[in-house]
Amino acid sequence: MGFPFFSGLSCFGDSSQRVTNPSSSDPTLISTEPPSSIITELCHQFTLAEIQSVTRNFEKSLGESRFGIVHRGYVGNTYKPVAVKQYKKDSGFGFLEFKNEVVLLSQLHHPNLISLVGFCVERNELILVNELLPKGNLYHHLHGRNIHPLPWKRRLQICIGVARGLHYLHTGAKYTIIHRDIKTNNILLDDNWEPKISGLTLSKRVSLKSSKSLKRTESDIKGTYGYKDPEYERTGVLTEKSDVYSFGVVLLEVVSAKPPREIYREYLEDCNQSLESYAEKNVDRFLKSKIEPDCWKIFVDITERCLLAEGRERPDMGEVEVELQHALQFQEEADRI
Structure with missing residues (x-):
């Protein structure tokens, strides 16, 4: 299938929440192509308030890695279980890496690849919402x-x-x-x-x-x-x-x-x-x-x-x-x- 990538930070909501200098020579992270409707269709942007609600204010931690802490959450009318990954501010993990992962997961679809539910960028928080895999790693x-x-x-x-x-x-x-x-x-x-x-x-x-x-x-x-x-x-x-x-x-x-x-x-x-x-x-x-x-x-x-x-x-x-x-x-x- 095609692999359209969006330009700048158009998928990431209000410009006041964006990184002010996203330029990079790394083609992995930046594209000059226009925004893709695929992103907005497949990649839901949560507000921080919504994230706090679906995780009951980050009540249940499922685990921790060098980049972030994973919390259990529930979304939608069916209360679908999700894994909410809250990236650590001191991990060395930056916005461009976050954007890279969101773009890739939004447009790569395979039975043996994790599915992205959405993301949140607000108040210096970088959060990914993925499907929850019940048997862990x-x-x-x-x-x-x-x-x-x-x-x-x-x-x-x-x-x-x-x-x-x-x-x-x-x-x-x-x-x-x-x-x-x-x-x-x-x-x-x-x-x-x-x-x-x-x-x-x-x-x-x-x-x-x-x-x-x-x-x-x-x-x-x-x-x-x-x-x-x-x-x-x-x-x-x-x-x-x-x-x-x-x-x-x-x-x-x-x-x-x-x-x-x-x-x-x-x-x-x-x-x-x-x-x-x-x-x-x-x-x-x-x-x-x-x-x-x-x-x-x-x-x-x-x-x-x-x-x-x-x-x-x-x-x-x-x-x-x-x-x-x-x-x-x-x-x-x-x-x-």
């Missing part, structure tokens, strides 16, 4: 206390959904969208365990060329420790293959149930052993003897390729999705026997 289900471990087939299905969502970001619109912060905290789960990618705060929009070469952009180093692509950290050049690397870390985290910091210290920092050897030694004890051998071989192979040192050698997310589907087929066939 994948990180909690891998590392939380007093939870039932996810079965292997479900973990595979979640990974396939995330791969599908990333493939859409990279190829499904007029521009390549590089997420830049793929991690299990940003993978949310609905009632049916369908994953939805969130956290597009740091995402970059890159022109989609007709050639199959990598989409490159110079970028400040952003992302989360343990998930960041070392090639991106070393060169400052961001490509969609940086997301592929981060997803490879997610795959290792899913199969081991180890936090990414541990994975980085034990394996990724110096890679002094094969990935297959590391994965076999560190597979989640709940999964031992439950993974079909051919499924395991495919999973380990695609994970290893995602984590290759050179981005150009890594697979694209479409290939990753296909390989994970193949792995799932082997597992399902074995489970039927």
Whole structure:
């Protein structure tokens, strides 16, 4: 579909509430195109009073990240539950980043991408209102206390959904969208365990060329420790293959149930052993003897390729999705026997 972007801050209401100097050379954030009716149709602007009402004055906190605090709220006549993210004023998160996320979420639509309900910009408050995903994030289900471990087939299905969502970001619109912060905290789960990618705060929009070469952009180093692509950290050049690397870390985290910091210290920092050897030694004890051998071989192979040192050698997310589907087929066939 088309990817019209609005100009300036026309979607953000009264000019007295706007940032006074929104100019930037970063094409991710600013466009000279006229305002799009899609924005006003799909992106509701809440007043701060409305936000305070739907959250009962920010009564119920669902969690906190480095950028903001998420509150539970209810909107509309049906009292639809929503997640209201109130950005911290001291987080280093600015208006242009906020605008970037609103624009992207307003115009990107995919079953494996979080849906935007609306936003609020008022009295120095920056607030996003998203659909509420009842099962929380994948990180909690891998590392939380007093939870039932996810079965292997479900973990595979979640990974396939995330791969599908990333493939859409990279190829499904007029521009390549590089997420830049793929991690299990940003993978949310609905009632049916369908994953939805969130956290597009740091995402970059890159022109989609007709050639199959990598989409490159110079970028400040952003992302989360343990998930960041070392090639991106070393060169400052961001490509969609940086997301592929981060997803490879997610795959290792899913199969081991180890936090990414541990994975980085034990394996990724110096890679002094094969990935297959590391994965076999560190597979989640709940999964031992439950993974079909051919499924395991495919999973380990695609994970290893995602984590290759050179981005150009890594697979694209479409290939990753296909390989994970193949792995799932082997597992399902074995489970039927």
